[in-house]
Amino acid sequence: MRIAKFAAVVLAAVMASAQPPGASLEARLSAAAGHLQQGRLQQAIKECKGVLAADPRSAPAHMLLGLAYVGQGSTAMIADAKAELRQALDLDPSLLMARFYLARLYVDQGLNEKAQEQLELGLKQSPGLPNFLSLLGEVRRELGDPRASVELNRKALAADASMITANYYLALAYMDLKQEDAAMAEFEKAVRSPHVTLEMYNALASMYLKKRNFAAAEDISRKALALDPSRPDAYLNLARAFNGRQASDRALEALRAALPPGKDFPATEYYQGLRADLATERGAAYADKKLFPQAIAEYTRALEFAPQRAALHRRLAELHRRTGNAAAADLHTKQANTLEQSPK
Amino acid sequence: MSRPCSAVFLLLASPLVSQQTPVASRVRFTDVAAESGISFRHESGASADKQMFETFGSGVGVIDFDNDGKPDLFFANGANLSQGKRSPGNVLYRNLGNGKFEDVTAKARLAGGGMFATGVIVGDYDNDGFLDIYLTGFGANRLYRNNGDGTFADATAKAGVGAGGWSASAAWLDYDRDGDIDLFVGRYLDYDIRKPPFCGFNKPGYRMYCEPQLFDGMPALLYRNNRDGTFTDVSRDAGVANPVGKSLGVAIGDIDLDGWPDIFVANDGVRNFLYRNKGDGTFDDITYGAGVGYDVNGKALAGMGAEIADLDGDGLPDIFFTAFSDQYNPIFRNLGKRLFEDATVKTGLPPSVRTLGFGAKVFDFDNDGHPDIYVTNGHVIDNVALYDQRLSYRQPDLLYRNLGAGRFRDVSAESGPAFRIRHVGRGLAVADFDNDGDIDVVVSDSGGNPLLLRNDGGNRNHWIALRAHGRESNRFGIGAKVRVTAGGRTQSREVNPYGSYLSTSDTRLHFGLGSAVAARVEIEWPTGKKQIIDNVPAGKVLELDEADANR
Numbered sequence: 066m067r068i069a070k071f072a073a074v075v076l077a078a079v080m081a082s083a084q085p086p087g088a089s090l091e092a093r094l095s096a097a098a099g100h101l102q103q104g105r106l107q108q109a110i111k112e113c114k115g116v117l118a119a120d121p122r123s124a125p126a127h128m129l130l131g132l133a134y135v136g137q138g139s140t141a142m143i144a145d146a147k148a149e150l151r152q153a154l155d156l157d158p159s160l161l162m163a164r165f166y167l168a169r170l171y172v173d174q175g176l177n178e179k180a181q182e183q184l185e186l187g188l189k190q191s192p193g194l195p196n197f198l199s200l201l202g203e204v205r206r207e208l209g210d211p212r213a214s215v216e217l218n219r220k221a222l223a224a225d226a227s228m229i230t231a232n233y234y235l236a237l238a239y240m241d242l243k244q245e246d247a248a249m250a251e252f253e254k255a256v257r258s259p260h261v262t263l264e265m266y267n268a269l270a271s272m273y274l275k276k277r278n279f280a281a282a283e284d285i286s287r288k289a290l291a292l293d294p295s296r297p298d299a300y301l302n303l304a305r306a307f308n309g310r311q312a313s314d315r316a317l318e319a320l321r322a323a324l325p326p327g328k329d330f331p332a333t334e335y336y337q338g339l340r341a342d343l344a345t346e347r348g349a350a351y352a353d354k355k356l357f358p359q360a361i362a363e364y365t366r367a368l369e370f371a372p373q374r375a376a377l378h379r380r381l382a383e384l385h386r387r388t389g390n391a392a393a394a395d396l397h398t399k400q401a402n403t404l405e406q407s408p409k
Numbered sequence: 410m411s412r413p414c415s416a417v418f419l420l421l422a423s424p425l426v427s428q429q430t431p432v433a434s435r436v437r438f439t440d441v442a443a444e445s446g447i448s449f450r451h452e453s454g455a456s457a458d459k460q461m462f463e464t465f466g467s468g469v470g471v472i473d474f475d476n477d478g479k480p481d482l483f484f485a486n487g488a489n490l491s492q493g494k495r496s497p498g499n500v501l502y503r504n505l506g507n508g509k510f511e512d513v514t515a516k517a518r519l520a521g522g523g524m525f526a527t528g529v530i531v532g533d534y535d536n537d538g539f540l541d542i543y544l545t546g547f548g549a550n551r552l553y554r555n556n557g558d559g560t561f562a563d564a565t566a567k568a569g570v571g572a573g574g575w576s577a578s579a580a581w582l583d584y585d586r587d588g589d590i591d592l593f594v595g596r597y598l599d600y601d602i603r604k605p606p607f608c609g610f611n612k613p614g615y616r617m618y619c620e621p622q623l624f625d626g627m628p629a630l631l632y633r634n635n636r637d638g639t640f641t642d643v644s645r646d647a648g649v650a651n652p653v654g655k656s657l658g659v660a661i662g663d664i665d666l667d668g669w670p671d672i673f674v675a676n677d678g679v680r681n682f683l684y685r686n687k688g689d690g691t692f693d694d695i696t697y698g699a700g701v702g703y704d705v706n707g708k709a710l711a712g713m714g715a716e717i718a719d720l721d722g723d724g725l726p727d728i729f730f731t732a733f734s735d736q737y738n739p740i741f742r743n744l745g746k747r748l749f750e751d752a753t754v755k756t757g758l759p760p761s762v763r764t765l766g767f768g769a770k771v772f773d774f775d776n777d778g779h780p781d782i783y784v785t786n787g788h789v790i791d792n793v794a795l796y797d798q799r800l801s802y803r804q805p806d807l808l809y810r811n812l813g814a815g816r817f818r819d820v821s822a823e824s825g826p827a828f829r830i831r832h833v834g835r836g837l838a839v840a841d842f843d844n845d846g847d848i849d850v851v852v853s854d855s856g857g858n859p860l861l862l863r864n865d866g867g868n869r870n871h872w873i874a875l876r877a878h879g880r881e882s883n884r885f886g887i888g889a890k891v892r893v894t895a896g897g898r899t900q901s902r903e904v905n906p907y908g909s910y911l912s913t914s915d916t917r918l919h920f921g922l923g924s925a926v927a928a929r930v931e932i933e934w935p936t937g938k939k940q941i942i943d944n945v946p947a948g949k950v951l952e953l954d955e956a957d958a959n960r
Binding site for chain 1: 606607608609610611612613617621622623625626651652653655678679680693694695696697698707708709796
């Protein structure tokens with residue numbers, strides 16, 4: 066999550082709302098905001114905690130601490146970030162920056178109703194704020210109303226044409242509305258911005274993959290990885306781009322980078338799907354290299370994570386048939402048929 | 410008062426010290442619940458919906474409800490809410506004094522009316538000399554007034570302490586020192602039973618209980634006792650209504666020795682709270698300054714049960730709490746001046762534990778004069794082994810022996826068969842149930858039968874126990890400070906049966922004396938009155954009456 070672009074606004078907000086009991090606290094708050102602006106998150110955290118030790122009711126200090134936790138970008142810090150932002154708002158409900166990032170965290174956690182509540186409160190406090198409008202649009206899309214997202218994000222762009230998250234959210238809404246060309250146009254606007262995020266690259270790469278434009282998908286995935294070389298979803302897209310061009314060795318290399326030894330993922334449905342996807346791509350790469358036992362092993366591993374995927378059974382049936390194991394092939398065909406016929 | 414060792418509280422000299430050295434005792438704990446007649450079984454409500462409260466367990470309360478000197482037992486019970494079922498009910502056991510307990514729930518009218526009960530908080534809120542019970546729960550809380558005749562009456566509506574939401578540990582404390590006990594209630598998550606989110610892998614058997622970070626916290630409640638059977642919610646004005654709290658453990662103690670009880674709240678996955686009582690009806694959140702909010706790496710732990718106790722004998726109350734598997738159970742040593750240091754490793758406790766701790770109690774199991782730590786364990790995720798084979802749902806408990814000066818050693822393996830039991834420990838309380846001079850342990854089990862762990866051998870060393878009878882102070886002397894000097898050492902404790910997790914221990918204070926055969930006892934009542942009794946012989950329960958105290 067990007068913090069720096071809001072840092073100037075944060076600093077201004079802090080200085081406007083800060084009323085610490087002493088000048089030194091004011092200076093420390095200012096220093097914390099400065100650290101945050103420069104991405105020196107640990108120093109920002111230290112300063113904020115220092116201020117809170119002296120003045121536990123400093124709303125700006127709670128807000129800055131929350132933003133510093135957000136800036137760490139770790140799922141492990143989400144609870145702390147939310148706690149600090151909520152406490153800031155409890156002490157000073159006018160801190161819009163805290164409200165916005167609290168809403169963002171709710172969105173990240175899939176708690177869209179809670180995000181909506183915060184965003185609507187913010188817009189009541191300060192109508193027309195483009196970042197609130199835009200995120201509210203995305204929340205409405207997540208809640209099943211992409212047309213509302215289109216309307217709100219257009220409003221946001223009318224107020225601030227440089228707000229590329231609005232382009233991104235608009236693109237997602239167009240995708241929901243099956244308007245792929247419009248979506249592509251918005252994604253491409255978004256990724257041309259200096260404030261592009263990895264999610265934007267990933268979304269565009271997925272579109273290129275869907276259109277079988279593997280070279281463009283590779284290019285965009287590499288740009289995503291330049292932003293954050295630890296992201297497995299970007300490596301997955303890269304591997305798909307390689308597999309699409311039968312560059313299976315390069316695909317396997319990308320997949321190894323996605324899940325280096327010792328790396329573990331949270332036990333969530335999202336990561337369950339991601340691990341199934343990674344194994345599926347490994348299976349495809351091995352199959353392409355005619356290494357059928359390895360391919361079978363990988364598809365079987367993918368099934369462990371995603372037992373409901375009929376397509377995996379189909380591939381396994383095909384591979385078993387090619388390796389002469391008719392019984393296993395029949396079994397997987399039956400399982401695929403069952404899954405395809407069962408209601409979702 | 411600034412320090413406990415003022416001129417009034419000088420150490421006594423040799424007459425109280427025997428020539429023997431304390432017995433380096435081999436104490437064994439054995440589960441005698443079944444043979445004692447305790448057949449309670451907890452209903453966790455575990456279901457395929459994986460509702461968060463199903464992991465919570467319920468607490469246990471030690472309550473001498475009939476004042477016969479034999480500690481009785483009360484178990485709170487959950488309910489299968491996913492199937493819309495009411496709780497099978499709480500159970501009150503009367504201690505018959507012969508190693509047996511009798512179920513007297515029906516007569517006492519304490520079954521609970523089907524509520525999903527969690528915490529058991531025992532205290533005499535109306536100062537009538539009989540201990541009452543406050544039950545926290547999921548959905549609502551209840552206050553049961555002890556009628557003094559073996560029955561209880563639901564006083565929730567009149568008292569106005571029904572709360573709501575999801576309450577966890579709580580404690581009675583006389584925060585305004587006006588002579589009656591007030592009520593602090595920790596609350597956990599803002600949770601909607603109608604919308605249990607899906608967590609874990611989406612394949613058969615893999616759905617798991619969610620992490621608390623997916624939910625918002627809830628503000629704690631502070632109810633001021635109006636002395637007329639009613640209470641006023643003063644949480645917000647008092648400064649303890651932080652909306653981000655995910656309270657599991659609540660411990661009370663005067664951490665800065667200014668005479669006013671302070672509150673420590675162990676939160677699950679967000680920073681802890683240390684509320685300093687300013688003495689004017691309000692509290693300051695001094696967590697950041699005190700350094701007790703986070704672990705050594707600046708990360709919030711998943712705090713569970715909590716204790717405030719002087720672990721190193723320096724007269725300053727320290728903080729201990731339990732935490733999640735692959736975290737650690739930290740000791741925050743009180744350095745004075747409202748500063749603490751994470752002294753976990755220094756004290757010999759491990760920097761990481763696989764077990765997931767819930768209830769914890771600081772008490773002197775071997776009567777050697779040094780308070781020890783008991784931790785009950787049990788994971789929250791019943792299918793955790795599917796995700797991490799190193800971990801298990803059922804876990805053994807831990808016993809850390811205090812070797813002196815706050816150094817600890819894990820003596821679980823050598824402390825009897827109790828520590829070979831793998832269970833899902835939650836609530837934990839202590840009392841000398843058989844009145845044989847050593848402290849026994851009771852542990853509640855989520856979805857199972859409780860353990861009643863008889864202490865065999867702790868009484869090889871000498872001991873004294875104290876029962877406080879407040880007059881101007883609250884009737885059971887909650888918050889009174891007691892210092893016992895024997896064998897050249899002084900131990901400082903407060904009359905405070907709370908802490909741990911969802912549970913209440915005996916209101917009597919128990920001190921191990923090692924080889925000393927007598928002790929000097931000093932008590933400072935919540936009113937500020939003080940009392941000193943010399944040459945109290947070991948092996949007795951001393952009745953301390955505030956009427957005998959002087960200003």
